Amino acid sequence: MTDTPLDPEDDPTPETVQALARVIGLPVPPxxxxxxxxxxxxxxxxxxxxxxxxxxxxxxxxxxxPRWEGIDDGAT
Amino acid sequence: MTALHELTIxxxxxxxxxxxxxxxxxxxxxxxRIEETEPVLHAYAHLxxxxxxxxxxxxxxxxxxxxxxxxxxxxxxxxxxxxxVKGAPNESGSRALAxxxxxxxxxxxxxxxxxxxxxxxxxATHEFAYGVNKLPAVNPWKLGYMPGGxxxxxxxxxSARSAFGALGTDxxxxxxxxxxxxxxxxxxxxxxxxxxxxxxxxxxxxxxxxPMTRTVEDCAIMLQAIAGHDPRDPGSVDHPVPDYRAGLExxxxxxxxxxxxxxxxxxxxxxxxxxxxxxxxxxxxxxxARIVEVRFPQFKYxxxxxxxxxxxxxxxxHRGLVRQRGADxxxxxxxxxxxGELIPSTHYVMAQRARRVxxxxxxxxxxxxxxxxxxxxxxxxxxVPYPSVNDPRPDYPSETPSQxxxxxxxxxxxxxxxxxxxxxxxxxxxxxxxxxxxGRPFEEAALLRIARAYEREHDWFTRQPPxxxxx
Numbered sequence: 001m002t003d004t005p006l007d008p009e010d011d012p013t014p015e016t017v018q019a020l021a022r023v024i025g026l027p028v029p030p031x032x033x034x035x036x037x038x039x040x041x042x043x044x045x046x047x048x049x050x051x052x053x054x055x056x057x058x059x060x061x062x063x064x065x066p067r068w069e070g071i072d073d074g075a076t
Numbered sequence: 077m078t079a080l081h082e083l084t085i086x087x088x089x090x091x092x093x094x095x096x097x098x099x100x101x102x103x104x105x106x107x108x109r110i111e112e113t114e115p116v117l118h119a120y121a122h123l124x125x126x127x128x129x130x131x132x133x134x135x136x137x138x139x140x141x142x143x144x145x146x147x148x149x150x151x152x153x154x155x156x157x158x159x160x161v162k163g164a165p166n167e168s169g170s171r172a173l174a175x176x177x178x179x180x181x182x183x184x185x186x187x188x189x190x191x192x193x194x195x196x197x198x199x200a201t202h203e204f205a206y207g208v209n210k211l212p213a214v215n216p217w218k219l220g221y222m223p224g225g226x227x228x229x230x231x232x233x234x235s236a237r238s239a240f241g242a243l244g245t246d247x248x249x250x251x252x253x254x255x256x257x258x259x260x261x262x263x264x265x266x267x268x269x270x271x272x273x274x275x276x277x278x279x280x281x282x283x284x285x286x287p288m289t290r291t292v293e294d295c296a297i298m299l300q301a302i303a304g305h306d307p308r309d310p311g312s313v314d315h316p317v318p319d320y321r322a323g324l325e326x327x328x329x330x331x332x333x334x335x336x337x338x339x340x341x342x343x344x345x346x347x348x349x350x351x352x353x354x355x356x357x358x359x360x361x362x363x364x365a366r367i368v369e370v371r372f373p374q375f376k377y378x379x380x381x382x383x384x385x386x387x388x389x390x391x392x393x394h395r396g397l398v399r400q401r402g403a404d405x406x407x408x409x410x411x412x413x414x415x416g417e418l419i420p421s422t423h424y425v426m427a428q429r430a431r432r433v434x435x436x437x438x439x440x441x442x443x444x445x446x447x448x449x450x451x452x453x454x455x456x457x458x459x460v461p462y463p464s465v466n467d468p469r470p471d472y473p474s475e476t477p478s479q480x481x482x483x484x485x486x487x488x489x490x491x492x493x494x495x496x497x498x499x500x501x502x503x504x505x506x507x508x509x510x511x512x513x514x515g516r517p518f519e520e521a522a523l524l525r526i527a528r529a530y531e532r533e534h535d536w537f538t539r540q541p542p543x544x545x546x547x
Contacts (some may be wrong), residue, residue, distance in 0.1 A: 017418065020418055021414070021417075021418065024418075025399070026399070027402060028414055029402075031407070032407065032410065032411055035411055036415060036418070039411060040415060040418055043383075043387070046380035047380065047384065049376075049377070049380060050377055050380050050381065050430055053374075053433060054433075055426070055433060058429045059429065059432070060431075061428045061429070061431045061432045061435070063310075065310065069307075
């Protein structure tokens, strides 16, 4: 076992994809493995391109409403 | 004389209100048309003839009592098979949901019913609206060609005149793409404009429900019926709903329309599409709009942002089902769900952060140039033979048609802006071409107004596909 992190430029392989899937409990049929690996490589490439975009301290575009449905805000 | 099934929603409504036809007449004409065309086209996943008859009879009774609910009163419509209709199957194009019947109506279905609409059936969809499995319906313009997706049955049914209008959903172009391929008007409203409670999700933060029709006015009529706050949808926005037909005939004099060439008209835009869309731009300028060339280099990030969000949210939604019934998914859909599970959460959050940056940049562009709308091709190329959708394009080998179809569509799902596709001609092969109008948030009325001004000048909207009819 090595404590050297994977090179971020390393592309996923069918073996690493299978291992990842096993860790998260995702059953991946053998016939899906090669295509899934290719798709994941494409995804990583597209994310690398996004790194050019200056995100500064922008928070993500989530919206969460903490109010309780059906409860009058003014009620005590 | 125009056959009943060929009338627009507006025309059919006028004749209903004049007492010249009944809702039952319209429904029976529609069912006859379905009987003629379905053996070839397969636009419907589930027909609802009996409940539709009861709804049409009810509409006629109300009409006889002088009660007219809306311009949709008594009109037969199709509903995409990921939108719940109480008591009707909702299989979402998947064997994994075979036999599933919801026990409530989606908010949009409640609203269609409240407006008096008659639901004639559930229209076919690509599995779970991913748009990647084999075609569930057939292109009425040219057999064997791609009819768009994922609201494929809605597009085919409205084009083939087996529904007067239909609802579709759009997460990355799935209303606008089949509208362009089928020569229709399709509108993806602003994010939050139309409620999604009771709609099978593909990606919560990108999903939209909207109308697909033959004319701009029909589109306005359907949007009017479904727009408005939905307290059961956390993404819904409580924003006033205007009268979408009020300004339809106001023309485009003085409106400013932006055209971005580097990305939206890239080299992958086919000659036929480029010529047709450029002609539409020239036409709008002749009608009084001011055309402004703009730059927006951020377009290049849109698809990566949209895909990352869509895949991550979609896989979260289907996480349980793919484990229980993965073997019943189409292999290509399942690959998308598997892929989304393997995307790191940091990538998802990064995409959601980038999304805000892109939204703000787009707002800045509209403000800087005082734009009322932008305009670009709905798809870079017309329909292609279905077997070739994943092969390199002969005219642009660095892309497959599938990749090209995604190029101009994800942008507005990422920014949440309203967008509509409308027909602007035909390719040399006789296949429909569409252009897209993109507006400011909650300003669908401006898009409808521009679209109507263009529509008045052309007959693209009345042309019918050469639908093969069974004996």
